[in-house]
Amino acid sequence: MLAIIGGTGVYQLPGADAEERELETPYGKLGVTVRHLPSGMDLIFAARHGTGHAVPPHRLPSRALIWGLREMGVTSILSTSAVGALTSDIPPGTLALLGDFMDFTKSRPTTFYDGPGVTHADVTEPYCPTLRVALRTAAGRLGIPLYDRDVVYVCTEGPRFETPSEIRAYRMLGGDVVGMTQVPEAVLARELGIHYAGVALVTNLAAGIDGSRPSHGEVLDLMARNGKIVSRLLLQAAEDIGENALCERCPKPEGMS
Numbered sequence: 001m002l003a004i005i006g007g008t009g010v011y012q013l014p015g016a017d018a019e020e021r022e023l024e025t026p027y028g029k030l031g032v033t034v035r036h037l038p039s040g041m042d043l044i045f046a047a048r049h050g051t052g053h054a055v056p057p058h059r060l061p062s063r064a065l066i067w068g069l070r071e072m073g074v075t076s077i078l079s080t081s082a083v084g085a086l087t088s089d090i091p092p093g094t095l096a097l098l099g100d101f102m103d104f105t106k107s108r109p110t111t112f113y114d115g116p117g118v119t120h121a122d123v124t125e126p127y128c129p130t131l132r133v134a135l136r137t138a139a140g141r142l143g144i145p146l147y148d149r150d151v152v153y154v155c156t157e158g159p160r161f162e163t164p165s166e167i168r169a170y171r172m173l174g175g176d177v178v179g180m181t182q183v184p185e186a187v188l189a190r191e192l193g194i195h196y197a198g199v200a201l202v203t204n205l206a207a208g209i210d211g212s213r214p215s216h217g218e219v220l221d222l223m224a225r226n227g228k229i230v231s232r233l234l235l236q237a238a239e240d241i242g243e244n245a246l247c248e249r250c251p252k253p254e255g256m257s
């Protein structure tokens, strides 16, 4: 089963044939919709911040989300995120695949592996290469331009935006874009052996780049204009991938066959 997690500005998928479901997890409740695609495939959609964008990034119930999706039989996730660019070479409106992340979060529950026992997830390649190829192929077929290389996502704690000095530092460290939601979501998926890929939509230049002063309004505005393109891309990729991605590269959690 494949799931799409919609970030800022992507609160539902187009098409009417959907059914609401709610489930309990050890980490709280999760609400999703199940879409029945014309091809016969079922697809799960979850709005990361809730449908009314009510939950701020540092309070996202990421463990309930990923645990719940796994309980529903999800083996692959395609996600969207709004991001600021750390360089004006990646202008607002650019769509980019995520290739790696850096974690600057501070206060979130970040793992399912809370002991007893010690398990370390391998995130040498955090984003599934097979799903990334599917996304690039779907974008090519739909004529949707993607940034030419996969980008490094810097995850900050939020909910404040960054200072210009922080942005300069993240750039020097090798980051390309900045957002507040990839960690722990991508890590939790890896811990449960779920293949995960992310598409980022650049909504703004990060603080201080070309004098930029990011605002939530600006982020929502750009997403309102471009969110549909992201949904189209994810839906196409989902149809291409089918119910189960064939990937041999992502590491499986210890003890999982």
Ligand code: HPA
Binding pocket: 082, 083, 084, 085, 156, 161, 162, 178, 179, 180, 203, 204, 205, 206, 207, 214, 219
């Ligand atoms: N910083 C952090 N998160 C973001 C930004 C930003 O500039 N834009 C969209 N999400």
